[in-house]
Amino acid sequence: GNSVTQMEGPVTLSEEAFLTINCTYTATGYPSLFWYVQYPGEGLQLLLKATKADDKGSNKGFEATYRKETTSFHLEKGSVQVSDSAVYFCALRAGYSSASKIIFGSGTRLSIRP
Amino acid sequence: EAGVTQFPSHSVIEKGQTVTLRCDPISGHDNLYWYRRVMGKEIKFLLHFVKESKQDESGMPNNRFLAERTGGTYSTLKVQPAELEDSGVYFCASSRLAGERSYEQYFGPGTRLTVT
Numbered sequence: 001g002n003s004v005t006q007m008e009g010p011v012t013l014s015e016e017a018f019l020t021i022n023c024t025y026t027a028t029g030y031p032s033l034f035w036y037v038q039y040p041g042e043g044l045q046l047l048l049k050a051t052k053a054d055d056k057g058s059n060k061g062f063e064a065t066y067r068k069e070t071t072s073f074h075l076e077k078g079s080v081q082v083s084d085s086a087v088y089f090c091a092l093r094a095g096y097s098s099a100s101k102i103i104f105g106s107g108t109r110l111s112i113r114p
Numbered sequence: 115e116a117g118v119t120q121f122p123s124h125s126v127i128e129k130g131q132t133v134t135l136r137c138d139p140i141s142g143h144d145n146l147y148w149y150r151r152v153m154g155k156e157i158k159f160l161l162h163f164v165k166e167s168k169q170d171e172s173g174m175p176n177n178r179f180l181a182e183r184t185g186g187t188y189s190t191l192k193v194q195p196a197e198l199e200d201s202g203v204y205f206c207a208s209s210r211l212a213g214e215r216s217y218e219q220y221f222g223p224g225t226r227l228t229v230t
Contacts, residue, residue, distance in 0.1 A: 004156070036221075043118070044157075044205060044221035089157060099145050099209060101170060102219060104157040 002027045006090040006105035013080055013112055021075040021108050023064075023090035031092040033057075033066050033073040034102065039086045047088070082112045116140065118222035120206050126228045132194040135225045139188070139208030146189050147219060148181060152202035163189060164211070196229045203227070
């Protein structure tokens with residue numbers, strides 16, 4: 001079946017450090033891939049997405065590249081800020097319909113210290 | 115435009131009691147989804163409405179859970195009777211129907227359910 005496996009947390013980094021959160025997936029066909037973020041006290045927000053192989057999604061300094069050969073979608077940021085502290089979820093949508101359900105990973109809690 | 119809203123934000127109930135969660139989707143969004151995150155694990159799909167019809171309820175854990183969307187607007191998710199393992203955060207999401215420009219699912223802030 002379809003699934004997402006992401007790096008377990010929590011991850012604690014100093015401000016301006018480089019961030020990588022690993023994510024791999026299992027899916028039939030050509031899924032769309034997503035990173036969602038949940039800031040403290042808020043709902044889930046779409047951070048970035050990629051819909052086909054070799055696409056790079058980017059937003060707020062975060063990037064992730066859809067790698068079909070390694071079935072991965074790792075999240076990276078060159079210089080993290082305290083405001084990036086949140087829980088990050090890797091996810092995929094596998095159905096042909098854009099209304100298909102989303103399958104999430106278990107989430108990675110990121111804490112950035114000043 | 116207003117986002118997806120959920121009520122209550124937090125509910126604490128005793129095992130065996132009944133709880134009803136409500137979700138108001140973004141106006142005009144015909145797709146409505148329920149998800150939940152239990153015990154800090156992955157967020158899991160529960161079900162999907164298209165307007166008032168259940169399109170996919172494959173994620174509903176058992177018959178203690180009842181979801182409705184009368185009139186195709188807001189939705190309720192009732193848990194009766196609640197068990198300890200039902201504790202978690204219940205998220206609602208909505209999106210426009212396929213065929214329109216944006217297919218993104220917009221999520222609400224979630225309802226944290228604690229069963230004691």
